[in-house]
Amino acid sequence: MPQVKIxxxxxxxxxxxxxxxxxxxxxxxxFICEAILRSLPPLAKKYVLQLLYIDIPVPATMMxxxxxxxxxxxxxxxxxxxxxxxxFSETKDRKKQTxxxxxxxxxxxxxxxxxxxxxxxxxxMNANNANNAIKLPSLQELETYALQQWECFLLQLxxxxxxxxxxxxxxxxxxxxxxxxxxxxxRDGPRLTESxxxxxxxxxxxxxxxxxxEYILNAEERDVDPADLISFLLELSFHVTGEAYNLNTLTDVxxxxxxxxxDLGLVKLQQGRKDSWFIPTKLATNLxxxxxxxxxxxxGYVMMETNFRMYAYSTSKLQCEILRLFSRIEYQxxxxxxxxxxxxxxxxxxxxxxxxxxxxxxxxxxxxxxxxSRVPSIPENVTDQIRLWESDLKRIEMTQAHFYDEFPSKDVxxxxxxxxxxxxxxxxxxxxxxxxxxxxxxxxxxxEFLHTQSK
Amino acid sequence: MASVTSxxxxxxxxxxxxxxxxxxxxxxTTSIKFSQFLSHVLAFxxxxxxxxxxxxxxxxxxxxxxxDYIYDSSLxxxxxxxxxxxxxPAIFSSLLKKLDEFSAxxxxxxxxxxxxxxxxxxxxxxxxxMALCYIQRVFRSxxxxxxxxxxxxxGSPDGPEQYVAVMxxxxxxxRLMVPIDSCYIGTQNSAFLQQASYIxxxxxxxxxxxxxxxxxxxxxxxxxxYTRGFVQLPKPVGVDFRASCFCHKKTIDMGYICSVCLSxxxxxxxxxxxxxxxxxxxxxxxxxxxANKKRKAPDS
Numbered sequence: 244m245p246q247v248k249i250x251x252x253x254x255x256x257x258x259x260x261x262x263x264x265x266x267x268x269x270x271x272x273x274f275i276c277e278a279i280l281r282s283l284p285p286l287a288k289k290y291v292l293q294l295l296y297i298d299i300p301v302p303a304t305m306m307x308x309x310x311x312x313x314x315x316x317x318x319x320x321x322x323x324x325x326x327x328x329x330x331f332s333e334t335k336d337r338k339k340q341t342x343x344x345x346x347x348x349x350x351x352x353x354x355x356x357x358x359x360x361x362x363x364x365x366x367x368m369n370a371n372n373a374n375n376a377i378k379l380p381s382l383q384e385l386e387t388y389a390l391q392q393w394e395c396f397l398l399q400l401x402x403x404x405x406x407x408x409x410x411x412x413x414x415x416x417x418x419x420x421x422x423x424x425x426x427x428x429x430r431d432g433p434r435l436t437e438s439x440x441x442x443x444x445x446x447x448x449x450x451x452x453x454x455x456x457e458y459i460l461n462a463e464e465r466d467v468d469p470a471d472l473i474s475f476l477l478e479l480s481f482h483v484t485g486e487a488y489n490l491n492t493l494t495d496v497x498x499x500x501x502x503x504x505x506d507l508g509l510v511k512l513q514q515g516r517k518d519s520w521f522i523p524t525k526l527a528t529n530l531x532x533x534x535x536x537x538x539x540x541x542x543g544y545v546m547m548e549t550n551f552r553m554y555a556y557s558t559s560k561l562q563c564e565i566l567r568l569f570s571r572i573e574y575q576x577x578x579x580x581x582x583x584x585x586x587x588x589x590x591x592x593x594x595x596x597x598x599x600x601x602x603x604x605x606x607x608x609x610x611x612x613x614x615x616s617r618v619p620s621i622p623e624n625v626t627d628q629i630r631l632w633e634s635d636l637k638r639i640e641m642t643q644a645h646f647y648d649e650f651p652s653k654d655v656x657x658x659x660x661x662x663x664x665x666x667x668x669x670x671x672x673x674x675x676x677x678x679x680x681x682x683x684x685x686x687x688x689x690x691e692f693l694h695t696q697s698k
Numbered sequence: 699m700a701s702v703t704s705x706x707x708x709x710x711x712x713x714x715x716x717x718x719x720x721x722x723x724x725x726x727t728t729s730i731k732f733s734q735f736l737s738h739v740l741a742f743x744x745x746x747x748x749x750x751x752x753x754x755x756x757x758x759x760x761x762x763x764x765x766d767y768i769y770d771s772s773l774x775x776x777x778x779x780x781x782x783x784x785x786x787p788a789i790f791s792s793l794l795k796k797l798d799e800f801s802a803x804x805x806x807x808x809x810x811x812x813x814x815x816x817x818x819x820x821x822x823x824x825x826x827x828m829a830l831c832y833i834q835r836v837f838r839s840x841x842x843x844x845x846x847x848x849x850x851x852x853g854s855p856d857g858p859e860q861y862v863a864v865m866x867x868x869x870x871x872x873r874l875m876v877p878i879d880s881c882y883i884g885t886q887n888s889a890f891l892q893q894a895s896y897i898x899x900x901x902x903x904x905x906x907x908x909x910x911x912x913x914x915x916x917x918x919x920x921x922x923x924y925t926r927g928f929v930q931l932p933k934p935v936g937v938d939f940r941a942s943c944f945c946h947k948k949t950i951d952m953g954y955i956c957s958v959c960l961s962x963x964x965x966x967x968x969x970x971x972x973x974x975x976x977x978x979x980x981x982x983x984x985x986x987x988x989a990n991k992k993r994k995a996p997d998s
Contacts, residue, residue: 281750285710285925288749292916295745314928357744 257459258473259327265470266329267348276352278477279328286314287321291330291345295353300334300342380522382485385511389524392508393447394561400424401443401564416503419461420454440597443565444605451526454507467496475500479509479523480530487513487520543609549622555580556611568592569602584625589632599633643683644670647693650677655696662692710922711752713836713844715829716743716851718768720759720801723818724854724884730908735883738911739851740790745916747771754844756832758825759797760852761804762818763811765825767832768796819857822850822890826867826878833876845923847877847900850891853884858949860890861942868894877901879919883908889938889949896937903932944971 258279261269269275280291293309294301303322310318322343325331331343380388400420424439442450455476462469475497482488490498490512501521505512509527513520544562546554555566556579563580566572569592570582592602603626610620619626650656656677663669668685672678681689718739725732743755757769769792826848833846848871871878877900880891887904895902905914918931940949943964954963959973969976 277748280748285922286929288710289921289925289929292745292749292920293913295916296913309930311928311930317928353748356748357741 257456257469259324261470261473263329265468267346269470269474270346270348270352272474272478273352273356274478274481275474276349277356278480279330279349280353283328284317284321284324286310286317287325290321290325291353294343294345295350295357297345300336300344302336303341303343306343379485379487380511385485385522385524388511389508389526392506393451393526394559396507397443397450398561398564401439416461420457422457440568440592440595441601443568444597444601446608447526448529451507451530455530458503467500471496472500476530479504479527482523482528484523484525484528487522490519490521543611543615545606545609546611546614547606547621547625549624551584551625551628553582553584555582565605568595569597584629586632589629590636593633593636599629602629642670644680645683645686645689646678646680647689648676648678651697653677655693658696659689659693663689710924711750711844712746712922713754713756713833713846714746715756715758715832715846715848717758717760717822717825717829717848719820719850719852719854720797720804721762721818721820721854722801722805723762724820728853728883728908730911735908735911738915740793741912742915742920743769746920749920749922752844756829757793758828758832759800759804760820760822760825761800761808762820763807764800764804765821765828766796766800766803767828768800769793818854819860820852820854821860822852822857823860823863823867826850826864826871826894830867830870830874830876833874837874847879847923849919850878850880850882850894852880852882852888852891855884855886856888856890856949858942859947861947862944864890864894868897871898877923881905881915881919883911887938889940892934892937893939896934901931902934 258266258269280288283291290306290309306322307315307318322331325343326333330346330349332346334342334344336342400417401424424442442453445453459469459472459476462472490501493501501510501512504510504527505521507526509524509530511522511524513522544556545566546556548554553566553570555562557563558578563572563575566580566582569588570584571588572580572582574581589599589602593599603621606621607615614620647659650659656674656679660669660672660674660679663679663681663685666685666688668682668689669679670682671680716739720732743757746755747753753771755769755771756767759766759768829848833848836843836846868878871894876898878891878894878898879900880888880895880902882888882891882902882904884904892902894900901918903914903918905911921929921931940951941953941962942949943953944961945963945965945967948964950962950964954966955961956963956970956973956975956977958975959970961970961972963971967977
């Protein structure tokens with residue numbers, strides 16, 4: 244699924260596209276420095292670490308010697324990324340050689356981190372302080388809450404009517420999120436677009452990033468500085484899951500943001516006797532993990548059988564909707580959805596722009612632990628058949644073409660055929676009735692050629 | 699192998715098992731103090747943990763007569779820093795506390811043993827097998843695990859009596875495809891560590907200046923297995939392949955090898971102490987006649 248990667252990666256592109264002043268301001272925050280370090284490609288991480296305690300600029304030629312011959316392209320990618328993010332700055336030394344040095348603020352902050360270890364952005368609630376404390380939810384509860392909230396949001400996103408309980412996301416906000424995913428057609432209501440379908444098949448982290456990205460892009464319309472928002476989101480990911488933090492430690496903007504995030508399931512808000520608290524969930528603390536694209540996989544629920552029947556152990560309405568995208572739901576038990584993959588259901592999916600690869604990856608990623616331990620986790624005959632059905636639809640290849648007939652003589656016709664063959668554009672010829680079809684790319688050349696022939 | 703690789707994270711997530719040499723006999727002779735050395739190592743651990751949220755670090759202390767786990771980052775999920783007021787994050791104060799307890803216990807055990815003749819080596823074989831056990835447990839549990847590697851930070855000389863145990867650990871690491879990196883900070887060279895890194899495909903390096911240890915550690919040993927495919931790392935100049943004999947635990951260049959079980963001896967024996975095979979004629983000057991006899995044997 245190439246799309247997923249682009250979406251997950253582009254968050255850093257967004258950071259890189261910030262203005263120099265804003266970026267330098269971001270690096271004053273230790274957590275941003277660390278989050279950004281984690282998001283770098285592995286080779287770039289190594290360079291940063293290697294230069295951490297080197298104060299003088301390092302010649303580019305010297306750095307090139309650090310990599311093997313077949314790593315040169317990766318080296319270039321790493322250096323480009325570092326310069327883009329203004330972690331490296333380029334200088335010229337006396338011999339006019341290019342040198343790189345680390346951004347001093349970034350360097351200082353990382354040195355501090357390396358020496359003193361990770362510190363928390365803010366103090367968690369002290370559970371012993373009885374008159375102020377709230378009862379913390381267990382990690383299990385918190386995760387259920389987060390997932391519920393997220394699914395609720397997704398359901399509302401794809402089908403505003405179906406969600407049982409509406410989240411507090413304003414409808415204008417929701418419109419922003421739906422922008423790329425739904426196509427608004429007045430006659431038959433909103434419909435999922437191609438990217439909307441693909442969005443549903445992504446894993447939670449990638450989906451989350453898509454939404455967060457839209458949220459940040461939209462920030463300026465709400466009079467919020469995107470840089471502040473980015474720094475707050477990254478900071479949030481360094482909090483400890485399941486601990487409560489005081490809302491009073493936040494600015495007004497951050498508090499407003501937090502309300503939106505609570506609707507997405509990133510944090511849980513809880514009102515204490517005196518203060519309000521927020522408790523980050525796993526979704527929030529995983530934010531900086533998904534920056535680098537190693538996704539944390541959750542347990543799967545789909546069992547695929549060789550007879551094309553599929554059993555999904557799930558109570559979620561959302562997952563049922565997702566399965567409906569490419570399969571026929573046969574019946575539903577309280578904790579089980581039984582469905583079948585049929586030619587019709589798949590044709591339906593292909594019509595909507597879902598590819599066979601996406602379906603197969605989805606099935607593989609979400610296969611039940613029992614099936615996932617088997618190799619292959621999805622029966623081969625099923626994957627083959629899905630691919631075959633897709634290629635069935637692609638049996639006809641379309642080529643734009645032009646048709647010529649009524650040639651004045653056999654000679655002209657044959658010359659024209661040869662000409663078309665030379666250009667590699669001859670598709671069909673009928674020498675008896677002197678007709679031929681050529682690709683439309685060479686139509687112009689063909690016309691000129693025929694003009695010269697007729698003279 | 700497909701099932702194993704599919705269980706790995708996609709890129710550079712690593713599990714680093716660090717074997718820390720705490721042998722008091724070694725540290726009493728060095729120019730650099732143990733505390734200085736430790737501050738380099740702690741900074742290095744911080745750096746490794748900082749590179750990726752999923753990175754995991756386990757530290758095993760290698761003492762004179764025992765070894766033990768002293769730190770496991772997965773047990774303190776990033777957080778739970780109780781501010782202890784010492785200005786040091788709790789993760790490392792817990793490491794230091796464990797280290798103190800460990801060295802006290804190690805000292806006691808050392809006193810109980812009255813093996814005066816032993817070289818002042820540390821129990822490398824023990825900590826290597828502990829590291830491998832830990833990695834094996836990681837392999838077997840859960841559906842996704844980081845890529846493991848072992849780093850030996852060793853200063854004490856090799857203990858020839860541990861030869862068999864160390865070699866066995868090395869071979870099982872090779873089977874598990876776990877590279878053993880080694881950073882030897884002592885004055886002599888360590889044949890064990892050279893062989894370990896050579897056989898398992900790890901990196902061996904002995905830094906010249908110990909006050910720059912952090913730079914060595916981050917430059918060479920912080921490199922994750924994925925990145926190793928395309929960066930320059932120190933290559934082995936020469937590997938000391940010498941073995942220890944099974945009878946007197948001496949390191950030898952040349953010796954006798956049992957033709958059945960490949961046990962190594964420094965002098966001639968009538969019978970192999972490992973597999974019990976009976977050897978024939980002994981003396982070197984009769985070697986030719988032995989060879990003749992053997993050659994004749996199939997004919998008769």
